[in-house]
Amino acid sequence: MTRNIDLAVVAGDGIGTEVVEQGLLVLEAALAGSDTKIGTTEFDLGARRWHATGETLTDETLESIKGHDAILLGAIGDPTVPSGVLERGLLLKLRFALDHYVNLRPNKLYAGVTSPLANPGEVDFVVVREGTEGPYVGNGGAIRTGTPHEVATEVSLNTAFGVERVVRYAFEKAAQRERKHLTLVHKHNVLVHAGHLWRRTVEAVNAEFPDVTTDYLHVDAATIFLVTKPSRFDVIVTDNLFGDIITDEAAAITGGMGLAGSANINPDGTFPSMFEPIHGSAPDIAGQGKADPSATVLSVSMLLDHLGLAAEAARVERAVAADLAERGSVVRTTAEVGADLAARVRG
Amino acid sequence: MTRNIDLAVVAGDGIGTEVVEQGLLVLEAALAGSDTKIGTTEFDLGARRWHATGETLTDETLESIKGHDAILLGAIGDPTVPSGVLERGLLLKLRFALDHYVNLRPNKLYAGVTSPLANPGEVDFVVVREGTEGPYVGNGGAIRTGTPHEVATEVSLNTAFGVERVVRYAFEKAAQRERKHLTLVHKHNVLVHAGHLWRRTVEAVNAEFPDVTTDYLHVDAATIFLVTKPSRFDVIVTDNLFGDIITDEAAAITGGMGLAGSANINPDGTFPSMFEPIHGSAPDIAGQGKADPSATVLSVSMLLDHLGLAAEAARVERAVAADLAERGSVVRTTAEVGADLAARVRG
Numbered sequence: 079m080t081r082n083i084d085l086a087v088v089a090g091d092g093i094g095t096e097v098v099e100q101g102l103l104v105l106e107a108a109l110a111g112s113d114t115k116i117g118t119t120e121f122d123l124g125a126r127r128w129h130a131t132g133e134t135l136t137d138e139t140l141e142s143i144k145g146h147d148a149i150l151l152g153a154i155g156d157p158t159v160p161s162g163v164l165e166r167g168l169l170l171k172l173r174f175a176l177d178h179y180v181n182l183r184p185n186k187l188y189a190g191v192t193s194p195l196a197n198p199g200e201v202d203f204v205v206v207r208e209g210t211e212g213p214y215v216g217n218g219g220a221i222r223t224g225t226p227h228e229v230a231t232e233v234s235l236n237t238a239f240g241v242e243r244v245v246r247y248a249f250e251k252a253a254q255r256e257r258k259h260l261t262l263v264h265k266h267n268v269l270v271h272a273g274h275l276w277r278r279t280v281e282a283v284n285a286e287f288p289d290v291t292t293d294y295l296h297v298d299a300a301t302i303f304l305v306t307k308p309s310r311f312d313v314i315v316t317d318n319l320f321g322d323i324i325t326d327e328a329a330a331i332t333g334g335m336g337l338a339g340s341a342n343i344n345p346d347g348t349f350p351s352m353f354e355p356i357h358g359s360a361p362d363i364a365g366q367g368k369a370d371p372s373a374t375v376l377s378v379s380m381l382l383d384h385l386g387l388a389a390e391a392a393r394v395e396r397a398v399a400a401d402l403a404e405r406g407s408v409v410r411t412t413a414e415v416g417a418d419l420a421a422r423v424r425g
Numbered sequence: 426m427t428r429n430i431d432l433a434v435v436a437g438d439g440i441g442t443e444v445v446e447q448g449l450l451v452l453e454a455a456l457a458g459s460d461t462k463i464g465t466t467e468f469d470l471g472a473r474r475w476h477a478t479g480e481t482l483t484d485e486t487l488e489s490i491k492g493h494d495a496i497l498l499g500a501i502g503d504p505t506v507p508s509g510v511l512e513r514g515l516l517l518k519l520r521f522a523l524d525h526y527v528n529l530r531p532n533k534l535y536a537g538v539t540s541p542l543a544n545p546g547e548v549d550f551v552v553v554r555e556g557t558e559g560p561y562v563g564n565g566g567a568i569r570t571g572t573p574h575e576v577a578t579e580v581s582l583n584t585a586f587g588v589e590r591v592v593r594y595a596f597e598k599a600a601q602r603e604r605k606h607l608t609l610v611h612k613h614n615v616l617v618h619a620g621h622l623w624r625r626t627v628e629a630v631n632a633e634f635p636d637v638t639t640d641y642l643h644v645d646a647a648t649i650f651l652v653t654k655p656s657r658f659d660v661i662v663t664d665n666l667f668g669d670i671i672t673d674e675a676a677a678i679t680g681g682m683g684l685a686g687s688a689n690i691n692p693d694g695t696f697p698s699m700f701e702p703i704h705g706s707a708p709d710i711a712g713q714g715k716a717d718p719s720a721t722v723l724s725v726s727m728l729l730d731h732l733g734l735a736a737e738a739a740r741v742e743r744a745v746a747a748d749l750a751e752r753g754s755v756v757r758t759t760a761e762v763g764a765d766l767a768a769r770v771r772g
């Protein structure tokens with residue numbers, strides 16, 4: 079029996095279109111000859127659309143995206159658009175409207191990849207970043223803007239409901255892994271209200287997962303360990319902003335933004351989950367075939383896994399790992415890397 | 426004519442007492458035979474005091490501290506005290522009550538120091554962290570605590586007044602340096618209200634400092650560059666929380682917390698400024714003579730500089746630099762390092 083998957087594709091800005099094209103090629107290769115057929119709908123969203131129409135994401139488009147099984151996203155953001163317009167109006171709107179409360183960001187130092195660290199050791203951890211709360215809720219404002227009396231606020235909102243569900247997800251992840259270790263990253267000695275909610279929640283949910291050991295790091299200390307001993311991490315659970323910060327540092331120590339995939343997951347399945355490289359639109363190299371599509375291809379692997387196609391997901395990840403192990407210093411274009419990965423996946 | 430300096434000493438918790446003792450020895454050595462005499466008043470604050478009396482920092486003690494010319498602080502925080510009590514009630518209370526709006530954190534990779542980075546390059550930058558606003562204001566709260574309906578908030582407060590004065594200080598610093606470059610670190614694509622205030626302020630104040638070039642990095646991108654190209658930084662100006670995070674990462678890449686000094690400055694001179702290593706109380710190694718006092722000694726150098734004793738400040742920094750260049754792998758106690766540094770300063 080054939081299974082049809084409707085994929086919404088939001089290539090977005092800058093290198094987004096280039097890397098998504100290769101991601102789709104690899105996805106096709108992974109499903110070639112299988113019972114699963116992918117149908118794609120491309121959504122023209124991002125800077126071009128905003129310049130042309132003033133729209134970031136209309137209710138109608140959002141509804142249409144909701145009708146799909148999953149989303150593949152390239153990158154959002156462009157220097158010609160005022161800062162925050164596309165980020166808040168499109169990317170974060172998707173994450174919030176589709177209740178992507180788990181932002182899953184794996185970090186592995188693959189063989190053959192050079193880390194900027196002298197002695198990285200074995201790095202293989204995953205960050206479970208909360209995706210729908212914290213300082214990202216857009217609950218801020220300003221008075222007397224542009225005057226010497228301006229006051230600007232940003233409010234971090236944290237709920238027991240929101241923290242508990244992502245913490246439980248993180249424990250589930252940790253329980254499935256060999257080391258079964260979960261590190262909470264926060265700053266509860268300063269952000270005492272939010273921090274204590276996170277801490278109490280981790281303690282409470284831990285009772286359901288007696289095999290999982292836990293520890294706690296302040297976010298500042300976490301940035302140190304990411305540099306001095308990244309091998310200590312197994313699963314990290316953290317808030318939206320701290321997760322944003324430490325996953326970029328984590329990507330840097332494992333070979334850079336060209337290799338870091340991610341999944342914005344709605345575990346309940348009420349809404350489609352969204353898969354995207356964690357890098358941005360990189361306008362400085364856009365259109366030049368210089369972007370590494372590997373991060374997008376790793377996101378495609380996470381997409382396949384999410385759809386229950388574990389074997390295909392593993393095949394795609396193995397292709398990336400093999401490519402990295404053998405790439406040496408040869409410079410290839412975005413399309414060449416994509417073609418090589420697709421060929422490896424086809425086998 | 427003799428100049429008398431009244432120094433308030435808050436050694437605090439854990440390794441705080443050990444490193445402050447050595448810092449004071451070096452300070453004495455630096456002023457030996459000079460016209461400047463230091464008188465010290467020790468304030469018994471921190472975990473011991475809290476356990477004994479329930480007090481963190483009384484109004485009376487605060488008033489007494491205000492009567493001093495400067496403060497030398499060791500470290501605050503202990504696992505036997507609920508998280509946040511000493512941090513908010515003592516350390517942050519001092520920073521806020523004494524209007525330490527500049528938290529100055531230099532980062533240099535000294536010769537002889539091993540960085541965890543394979544190719545750190547020449548690292549020599551200074552972070553100007555805002556010290557009296559942002560998410561550190563303690564403006565948060567919670568309702569229905571401990572129930573499934575708990576909501577916890579943290580509010581970041583940012584004012585034109587507060588941002589402008591620290592940004593101007595950062596420009597002044599940058600203008601005095603060789604590269605004359607200032608990087609604003611924030612997250613204005615998400616925290617749009619606070620972020621745009623910071624951005625507009627940097628643009629406006631730049632007009633007064635036409636020699637200084639500026640650029641902008643999102644905090645997540647800054648954590649990447651700290652690992653991949655720390656030599657790109659000259660002066661960084663940033664908010665209280667982002668400054669907390671990136672200065673720990675910065676310390677890690679330049680040899681660790683044992684080498685990172687800092688100054689909490691009230692540039693107006695209305696209140697005494699406070700000098701402290703950026704490391705914590707490290708209860709795991711406290712009382713064992715294992716702590717490196719160099720961070721405190723570098724803070725003492727900043728204290729001397731703040732008091733207008735530039736030659737003495739330079740002599741102390743040179744002593745640390747020489748000690749680092751020659752220390753190799755010899756293990757010394759806290760007191761031995763302090764004695765060696767004091768001897769070098771005496772010359």
Ligand SMILES: CC(C)[C@H](C(=O)O)[C@@H](O)C(=O)O
Nearest residue numbers: 155165169322356614615645
């Ligand atoms: C583009 C930006 C809004 C986004 C974020 O802050 O979440 C990005 O940095 C990320 O990590 O996906």
Ligand SMILES: CC(C)[C@H](C(=O)O)[C@@H](O)C(=O)O
Nearest residue numbers: 267268298502512516669703
């Ligand atoms: C102890 C803590 C409150 C403090 C801070 O967050 O500022 C520390 O991390 C620092 O950087 O001085």
